[in-house]
Amino acid sequence: MAYVNTNPIASWQWYFGDGGQANTQNTSHAYGAAGTYTVKLIVTDINGCIDSTLKDVNALPAVTANAGTDVSICSNTTVSVTLNGTAVGGPYLWSPAVYLDNPTIQNPTATISSTTTFYLTVIGSATCIAIDSVTITIDPIPLVDTRTDTAICRFSPLVLTTNSNATTYTWSPAGDVSDPNIASPTYTGNASGWVYVTGSFASGCAATDSLYVTVNPVPFVDTRIDTAICFSSPLVLNTNSDATTFQWSPAASVSNPIIASPNYISNASGWVYVTGYFASGCSAKDSLYVTVNPVPLVDTRVDTAICRFSPLILSTNSNATIFQWSPAGSVSNPAIANPNYTGNASGWMYVTGSTAAGCFAKDSLYVTVNPLPVVQTIADSTICQSENITLTTTGAQTYSWSPAIGLSNPGIANPVFIGNSGQTYTVTGTDANGCKNTDLVTISVIMPGFFKDPPPFTICQKQAVQLNGNNGNQVSYLWSPATYLSNATIINPLANPPQTTVYTLLVTDNRCGFDSTFTTILTVIPAPVINARKSNDIDCALRSATLSASGGNQYLWSPSTGLNNPNIANPVAIPGNTQTYTVLVTDATGCTNTDSVTVFNKNNASLARFMPNAFTPDGNGINDCYGLKNWVYIQKLQFYIFNRFGEQVFATSNPNTCWDGMYKGKQALAGTYVYVIKAQTDCGLEEQRGNFILIR
Numbered sequence: 001m002a003y004v005n006t007n008p009i010a011s012w013q014w015y016f017g018d019g020g021q022a023n024t025q026n027t028s029h030a031y032g033a034a035g036t037y038t039v040k041l042i043v044t045d046i047n048g049c050i051d052s053t054l055k056d057v058n059a060l061p062a063v064t065a066n067a068g069t070d071v072s073i074c075s076n077t078t079v080s081v082t083l084n085g086t087a088v089g090g091p092y093l094w095s096p097a098v099y100l101d102n103p104t105i106q107n108p109t110a111t112i113s114s115t116t117t118f119y120l121t122v123i124g125s126a127t128c129i130a131i132d133s134v135t136i137t138i139d140p141i142p143l144v145d146t147r148t149d150t151a152i153c154r155f156s157p158l159v160l161t162t163n164s165n166a167t168t169y170t171w172s173p174a175g176d177v178s179d180p181n182i183a184s185p186t187y188t189g190n191a192s193g194w195v196y197v198t199g200s201f202a203s204g205c206a207a208t209d210s211l212y213v214t215v216n217p218v219p220f221v222d223t224r225i226d227t228a229i230c231f232s233s234p235l236v237l238n239t240n241s242d243a244t245t246f247q248w249s250p251a252a253s254v255s256n257p258i259i260a261s262p263n264y265i266s267n268a269s270g271w272v273y274v275t276g277y278f279a280s281g282c283s284a285k286d287s288l289y290v291t292v293n294p295v296p297l298v299d300t301r302v303d304t305a306i307c308r309f310s311p312l313i314l315s316t317n318s319n320a321t322i323f324q325w326s327p328a329g330s331v332s333n334p335a336i337a338n339p340n341y342t343g344n345a346s347g348w349m350y351v352t353g354s355t356a357a358g359c360f361a362k363d364s365l366y367v368t369v370n371p372l373p374v375v376q377t378i379a380d381s382t383i384c385q386s387e388n389i390t391l392t393t394t395g396a397q398t399y400s401w402s403p404a405i406g407l408s409n410p411g412i413a414n415p416v417f418i419g420n421s422g423q424t425y426t427v428t429g430t431d432a433n434g435c436k437n438t439d440l441v442t443i444s445v446i447m448p449g450f451f452k453d454p455p456p457f458t459i460c461q462k463q464a465v466q467l468n469g470n471n472g473n474q475v476s477y478l479w480s481p482a483t484y485l486s487n488a489t490i491i492n493p494l495a496n497p498p499q500t501t502v503y504t505l506l507v508t509d510n511r512c513g514f515d516s517t518f519t520t521i522l523t524v525i526p527a528p529v530i531n532a533r534k535s536n537d538i539d540c541a542l543r544s545a546t547l548s549a550s551g552g553n554q555y556l557w558s559p560s561t562g563l564n565n566p567n568i569a570n571p572v573a574i575p576g577n578t579q580t581y582t583v584l585v586t587d588a589t590g591c592t593n594t595d596s597v598t599v600f601n602k603n604n605a606s607l608a609r610f611m612p613n614a615f616t617p618d619g620n621g622i623n624d625c626y627g628l629k630n631w632v633y634i635q636k637l638q639f640y641i642f643n644r645f646g647e648q649v650f651a652t653s654n655p656n657t658c659w660d661g662m663y664k665g666k667q668a669l670a671g672t673y674v675y676v677i678k679a680q681t682d683c684g685l686e687e688q689r690g691n692f693i694l695i696r
């Protein structure tokens with residue numbers, strides 16, 4: 001409806017007859033029910049003039065069409081879709097009908113392969129028509145084609161190659177791939193399992209593929225660590241492994257390249273590698289470096305024969321740096337290349353030479369030690385002047401005597417001694433092996449006056465000594481004087497004279513009839529004169545005493561109990577009880593003497609023992625003042641002196657003050673006086689009284 005005016009209109013007001021209103025110039029209105037309605041329009045112009053008009057409107061029955069909700073389908077082929085429309089006020093008419101099984105029904109089936117829009121037209125009575133549409137969107141499904149099921153060895157790389165035109169990807173389980181949002185990630189799982197990939201377009205259409213990844217275990221292969229060996233030393237390449245087959249390289253460096261633990265047989269240093277396999281083909285490797293160190297040259301001397309005690313150097317040619325001989329007790333130094341052989345018996349000797357790398361070589365020799373001949377001549381003999389004696393000798397094949405003087409033949413076993421003076425001979429005997437040995441014999445010729453002087457002796461007083469006749473046991477002896485001798489007719493009587501004595505000795509050779517007289521002196525050194533003393537006895541005040549001794553230069557006190565040093569002349573003694581000490585004094589000659597002193601240990605002390613029994617106050621500076629001589633342990637003092645009339649002539653509390661013999665400014669009379677002491681001492685409280693004499 002519309003109204004046309006000639007004057008400018010200020011407002012419009014519509015009334016549609018069903019209660020509806022509008023206030024625009026041009027408007028529309030939908031009636032809720034069919035019927036005839038009177039529409040009224042009231043207008044007001046700019047001048048305020050109002051006019052109105054009426055018109056009847058016939059509202060026909062309603063016609064509606066609802067084709068349904070748009071649908072999106074993911075498909076790469078023809079699809080069938082049932083349309084779901086609603087028509088009110090007229091029949092159904094769908095188009096385009098070419099894709100529909102029946103375009104005149106409410107729910108026709110559409111068969112399409114691409115996006116298509118269908119229209120539902122509803123035609124009512126008169127000219128009322130309603131049209132609606134629905135679009136069926138066909139979105140393509142992406143191509144997603146990953147690799148086939150695959151078997152790998154653990155820790156081996158596997159790219160999950162996927163052929164796809166998708167724009168986004170999702171892998172699951174996400175933890176088993178390097179990146180779950182790319183087309184071809186790397187498999188990172190350590191166990192067998194399914195993995196799934198979903199590829200999607202922006203439309204949301206998606207496709208999924210999957211594969212099963214079999215993760216085969218790899219074998220454990222652990223061969224020995226890098227190892228150093230010596231040339232030609234065996235080395236088993238021990239390998240700990242659960243593999244079923246093996247391959248070593250270089251194959252020529254091992255005894256068998258297809259077993260777990262072959263022997264290393266190369267003579268050169270180098271790397272060797274072992275690969276262990278499971279039946280699945282999975283493998284693992286390990287390696288080691290074998291250092292082959294050279295062995296040293298060790299070449300000692302050939303087997304050797306020597307005479308016992310003869311020197312033999314075990315010369316050895318070697319470039320080794322360390323040596324060890326065995327038995328070690330048979331060489332001078334078992335740790336050098338060329339020691340001396342020190343064994344006394346035949347036997348094998350072995351030398352091992354080693355390098356800093358620990359490589360070693362050995363050599364040996366047999367040392368034959370031939371014994372020395374036992375050469376034995378006659379015992380030492382004494383003959384008279386002009387007598388002969390045969391030096392019978394055995395034990396060897398050839399002999400040589402030295403010196404040759406006095407012998408009938410120095411190159412035979414039994415020469416005759418024809419000399420006139422004594423001689424000592426050495427005979428050297430040589431056996432079949434060339435080994436030599438010697439013996440000695442002394443031939444003494446007795447001649448008048450050949451006897452030797454007896455030696456002098458020196459002893460300390462109260463000691464004894466054995467004299468020495470000094471001419472062997474083939475003669476007789478007579479000592480004099482016989483006093484203080486144990487036996488005057490033997491070679492070595494025991495002598496203990498109290499003073500120095502000169503002895504006369506008569507030596508007689510009973511065989512040849514010769515004799516000689518000698519004198520010898522036995523000097524007797526007097527014992528040192530010693531004197532052992534003490535400074536005081538022990539009491540509660542004087543807790544130690546100094547011992548002293550004189551007369552020597554070495555001192556030994558015994559017992560040592562309570563002494564600060566028992567080896568000095570004046571030790572300090574602190575005995576627990578009364579003790580007698582004995583001192584052994586040694587003088588410069590080595591002679592000794594002893595003396596003793598007893599230190600009494602008293603339970604109490606008396607000041608009275610320190611008081612003099614008289615004094616002489618005559619001014620000569622000697623004994624002029626009367627008082628206690630030792631106040632060292634007095635703490636408090638009351639000291640009084642009284643005359644025979646009971647008068648107090650002196651008093652003091654000062655331990656350092658004494659009475660000078662004056663009374664009331666005059667010299668006190670000579671005579672007897674009484675002292676009284678009251679003192680607090682280390683021994684306790686003491687009170688002592690006593691008498692003394694003043695002498696003028």
